[in-house]
Amino acid sequence: MGETRLSTARKKTTDVFAAIETALRPYVGSTMASTAAAAQAKRLGLDGPALDGDQVALLLGKLTLGLVIFLGEAKTESVVGLMRQAIDGLEEAR
Amino acid sequence: MSGRRPVVWILWTVVAAAVAFFVGQALAPEAALYTRILSARAIGLIGALPKDAFLLAGALAARGVASRFEASNPARSAWRIFSLAMSGLFLGQAVLTYYRATGQGVPFPTVGDLFFVLGTMALVVALVAFVRAYAASGFPIGPPAQLWTVGIVGALLGAALVVPLLRPIVAAPAPPIEKALNIAYPMLDFLTLVPALVLLWISLRLRGGRVGLVWGALVAGILFTTIADVLFGFFSNLGRTDLIAVIDALYLLAYGCLAASALYQRELVAG
Numbered sequence: 001m002g003e004t005r006l007s008t009a010r011k012k013t014t015d016v017f018a019a020i021e022t023a024l025r026p027y028v029g030s031t032m033a034s035t036a037a038a039a040q041a042k043r044l045g046l047d048g049p050a051l052d053g054d055q056v057a058l059l060l061g062k063l064t065l066g067l068v069i070f071l072g073e074a075k076t077e078s079v080v081g082l083m084r085q086a087i088d089g090l091e092e093a094r
Numbered sequence: 095m096s097g098r099r100p101v102v103w104i105l106w107t108v109v110a111a112a113v114a115f116f117v118g119q120a121l122a123p124e125a126a127l128y129t130r131i132l133s134a135r136a137i138g139l140i141g142a143l144p145k146d147a148f149l150l151a152g153a154l155a156a157r158g159v160a161s162r163f164e165a166s167n168p169a170r171s172a173w174r175i176f177s178l179a180m181s182g183l184f185l186g187q188a189v190l191t192y193y194r195a196t197g198q199g200v201p202f203p204t205v206g207d208l209f210f211v212l213g214t215m216a217l218v219v220a221l222v223a224f225v226r227a228y229a230a231s232g233f234p235i236g237p238p239a240q241l242w243t244v245g246i247v248g249a250l251l252g253a254a255l256v257v258p259l260l261r262p263i264v265a266a267p268a269p270p271i272e273k274a275l276n277i278a279y280p281m282l283d284f285l286t287l288v289p290a291l292v293l294l295w296i297s298l299r300l301r302g303g304r305v306g307l308v309w310g311a312l313v314a315g316i317l318f319t320t321i322a323d324v325l326f327g328f329f330s331n332l333g334r335t336d337l338i339a340v341i342d343a344l345y346l347l348a349y350g351c352l353a354a355s356a357l358y359q360r361e362l363v364a365g
Binding site (some may be wrong): 072 | 162163164167168169225227228231232233234278299300302303304305306362363
């Protein structure tokens with residue numbers, strides 16, 4: 001699912017979470033959207049101020065596994081695609 | 095999505111019209127509409143046919159939803175069982191509709207009770223399957239201790255509603271099958287209420303989103319069904335058959351909500 005490659009550049013963790021939250025909000029509401037990415041990142045041990053491409057892919061993979069239970073595979077693919085696009089468009093972390 | 099949305103709006107329109115009709119009857123039972131314009135049989139069918147339609151729509155939509163999930167997805171089996179539950183309730187309701195259409199009084203028990211019992215048992219299993227599926231999603235649906243607390247509170251609340259109903263039923267002389275069914279219905283309500291309240295707790299975290307709409311409608315459907323069942327039991331014990339319009343309105347609302355949840359989820363997975 002989701003063949004689009006993510007850029008390998010590091011992105012600020014808070015920006016990545018915000019991009020994920022924006023894509024999730026219409027489906028799971030603001031409360032769940034604002035906590036989902038941080039909760040999954042914590043489980044994966046991704047607690048640094050920035051995330052590289054592999055870490056973002058890991059996080060999106062984890063979110064995908066959960067989201068398919070709510071939305072099914074096709075819709076999840078499109079939502080996660082939006083997340084990837086938004087994250088790719090973020091400024092690189094300094 | 096836009097091509098499917100009208101189905102849900104049609105559903106809500108029919109629910110609103112049917113509920114308004116029976117609320118009107120409860121408030122003004124002597125009005126000409128209910129005493130002279132429409133026969134008792136026509137009123138019975140106005141109550142029965144929309145319930146059939148809601149339950150059938152819910153069963154079909156839930157079946158369609160299940161087919162959209164991968165075989166390994168735990169939501170697939172949950173939606174399949176929910177479809178079976180709605181089918182069971184539909185068959186039970188169809189038996190009642192038959193008696194209403196033929197103008198006969200509805201005997202008790204009928205083969206419809208078998209379908210209602212099986213359908214409600216499937217509903218309990220479906221609700222537990224939904225809770226397990228969402229717990230497996232890894233989304234922050236709430237700490238397990240919190241969910242257990244909600245379950246225990248639900249069990250206590252259910253017991254507070256069901257036990258007063260069961261006492262006179264157990265004490266009353268009745269044929270064994272009739273007594274067994276009279277005990278089974280409140281017990282099944284109790285079993286349904288517990289996972290429904292856990293789902294309600296989870297759906298509060300999803301409020302404002304389209305997934306929350308699915309779960310809000312489903313939980314509302316369960317709660318209205320439980321309220322209708324409990325009130326039916328109390329009104330029957332009190333001999334208040336004049337309040338049957340209130341029960342009809344509640345079941346219409348309940349089945350409408352259950353159908354809406356499956357239709358909302360169908361929109362969600364198909365969009």
